[in-house]
Amino acid sequence: MQISSMNDHEIPWGKKFKEIFDRGEKNYQSGDRDASSFFSNQETTFLASIGCKPQELFDFIEDQCNYGEPDFETVLQVASIRDRYLREMQNGIASNVEIPSRQLPAKTEPMDGIPWLPRIIAKARAKMRGELDQNTMYGCGGDRSFLASNGLTLPEFLEIVWKAGDDNQIILEAVRSRLK
Known part of the structure; x- marks a missing residue:
């Protein structure tokens, strides 16, 4: 099985993911710490489409704000691998x-x-x-x-x-x- 690497393609949803991440950082730093309402319904739907759970992205944002890591590029790469796995190995169907x-x-x-x-x-x-x-x-x-x-x-x-x-x-x- 050949697994494509991050460098093989541009991440088509990367810009949108960055906007959500940046807005999340700003909101977290402003005191919004409720993971259950941190993302809009539209953002939650988008995250689900790439296999990213809202709690997961919240945790990455929280750690970035509190500890300075992981950086956005790392989070993007992790999300991209999950997205590729969802599409290539799970045929776009999320596990229950x-x-x-x-x-x-x-x-x-x-x-x-x-x-x-x-x-x-x-x-x-x-x-x-x-x-x-x-x-x-x-x-x-x-x-x-x-x-x-x-x-x-x-x-x-x-x-x-x-x-x-x-x-x-x-x-x-x-x-x-x-x-x-």
């Missing part, structure tokens, strides 16, 4: 499954001596399928720290997991090859 965080591996659970790896693999797979629950974020501070310490970015890791399919050994080898 939702995986609660309690079903994910523990943060301390190791894979070949690497804590957090089983958890972030499960989160990445669920993220691509659009199955993370409202309380779970692919790209949380712990994920970003883990990936940075292993020389990876959020989008790079999603691409690795997508290409690996169900083969955790491929993912482990990719992480090991990037260890700092």
Whole structure:
């Protein structure tokens, strides 16, 4: 299976996504912190069309405002990978499954001596399928720290997991090859 990369095409909805992100940053900084009413119905419909849950984008905006990361380009790349997965692997049909965080591996659970790896693999797979629950974020501070310490970015890791399919050994080898 050939997976197109971010550089293979312009993201047709990128400008609209940027407008929503920028407006969200402004609103968050002005004190709007209610994720359930943060986006308009039109914005929520647009986000659903690209496989992005409103809570997910709210969490990215919140972390950007509070911690300075992830930057917009990273969020756009993550959203683009999800959109491609939705179209290429799910034929444009969103999953109706939702995986609660309690079903994910523990943060301390190791894979070949690497804590957090089983958890972030499960989160990445669920993220691509659009199955993370409202309380779970692919790209949380712990994920970003883990990936940075292993020389990876959020989008790079999603691409690795997508290409690996169900083969955790491929993912482990990719992480090991990037260890700092």
